[in-house]
Amino acid sequence: MSELKSLSLSKAMESPSYPWDLPLVNLYGDVVLTFMYYDVPFVPTPEVVVRRMLQLARVRPGEVLYDLGSGDGRIVIMAAKEFGAYARGIEIRKDLYEQSMARIRDLGLEGRAVILNTNFFDADISDADVVTMYLLTSVNERLKPKLEKELRPGTRIVSHDFEVSGWRPLVVEEIYEEWRSHKIYLYKIPGKEVPVPSSRAGKVDDPLAERVMALVDGNNSIEDIASKLNMTPREVRNVVNKLMGAGLVEEIRIIR
Numbered sequence: 001m002s003e004l005k006s007l008s009l010s011k012a013m014e015s016p017s018y019p020w021d022l023p024l025v026n027l028y029g030d031v032v033l034t035f036m037y038y039d040v041p042f043v044p045t046p047e048v049v050v051r052r053m054l055q056l057a058r059v060r061p062g063e064v065l066y067d068l069g070s071g072d073g074r075i076v077i078m079a080a081k082e083f084g085a086y087a088r089g090i091e092i093r094k095d096l097y098e099q100s101m102a103r104i105r106d107l108g109l110e111g112r113a114v115i116l117n118t119n120f121f122d123a124d125i126s127d128a129d130v131v132t133m134y135l136l137t138s139v140n141e142r143l144k145p146k147l148e149k150e151l152r153p154g155t156r157i158v159s160h161d162f163e164v165s166g167w168r169p170l171v172v173e174e175i176y177e178e179w180r181s182h183k184i185y186l187y188k189i190p191g192k193e194v195p196v197p198s199s200r201a202g203k204v205d206d207p208l209a210e211r212v213m214a215l216v217d218g219n220n221s222i223e224d225i226a227s228k229l230n231m232t233p234r235e236v237r238n239v240v241n242k243l244m245g246a247g248l249v250e251e252i253r254i255i256r
């Protein structure tokens with residue numbers, strides 16, 4: 001009930017600059033109806049909070065981001081437009097899916113941003129570098145096993161206002177925006193991905209692969225190598241995959 005109240009209040013107080021904002025008189029009906037059909041009603045995250053969520057997650061160009069329950073697509077759009085991510089929203093409501101896809105097309109972001117009209121419990125998000133959520137603690141609780149099973153070690157998860165209970169946040173930040181404060185929780189999937197060199201000697205054909213290979217020693221994780229070479233883990237993983245193809249790396253060992 002307190003979660004419902006928090007979202008309802010948030011909806012009621014949201015700036016009326018969006019055409020899909022309902023008048024206050026319809027608010028409770030909207031929220032109740034939404035709860036009957038979906039897990040969470042549509043309440044947009046203010047842009048200033050979106051930007052801070054993406055900054056805290058350190059979204060970098062070329063990284064893959066999923067927004068679970070993407071609403072009007074604002075997180076996806078900002079992640080693609082301002083942070084250079086490949087951003088994917090998952091939205092169960094057809095009207096919001098259509099509206100956000102239209103906005104993506106208007107902005108010419110089709111190559112970087114997309115919305116999938118499906119239930120986030122059914123979607124494959126295993127290639128995520130970053131996951132954003134503005135759901136409810138109870139929904140986060142139901143999503144937790146999927147996130148823990150599917151996401152790679154090191155994946156960052158940023159949740160607006162609602163915690164993932166049982167997980168220890170790396171950062172909790174409070175942001176004051178016009179009329180209320182918002183909390184942002186940053187989490188990281190624990191564990192490491194460690195590339196293991198093979199016993200085969202071989203020549204590496206490009207300088208970047210050579211620099212990565214020099215750090216593949218069975219101890220350095222993909223994240224360690226990325227931070228030493230100022231690359232993203234995704235970029236390092238791509239190089240390591242090529243090195244595996246060339247027989248120079250035996251495997252990527254997952255240590256949970």
Ligand SMILES: C[S@@+](CC[C@H](N)C(=O)[O-])C[C@H]1O[C@@H](n2cnc3c(N)ncnc32)[C@H](O)[C@@H]1O
Pocket residue numbers: 038039040041042043044045067068069070071072073074075090091092093096118119120121133134135160
């Ligand atoms: C609180 S809104 C957040 C919107 C957006 N992420 C933001 O922060 O501005 C939650 C959204 O999740 C969508 N949603 C609820 N249950 C869902 C489900 N099972 N699968 C996909 N989307 C869902 C709702 O339709 C709504 O648009």
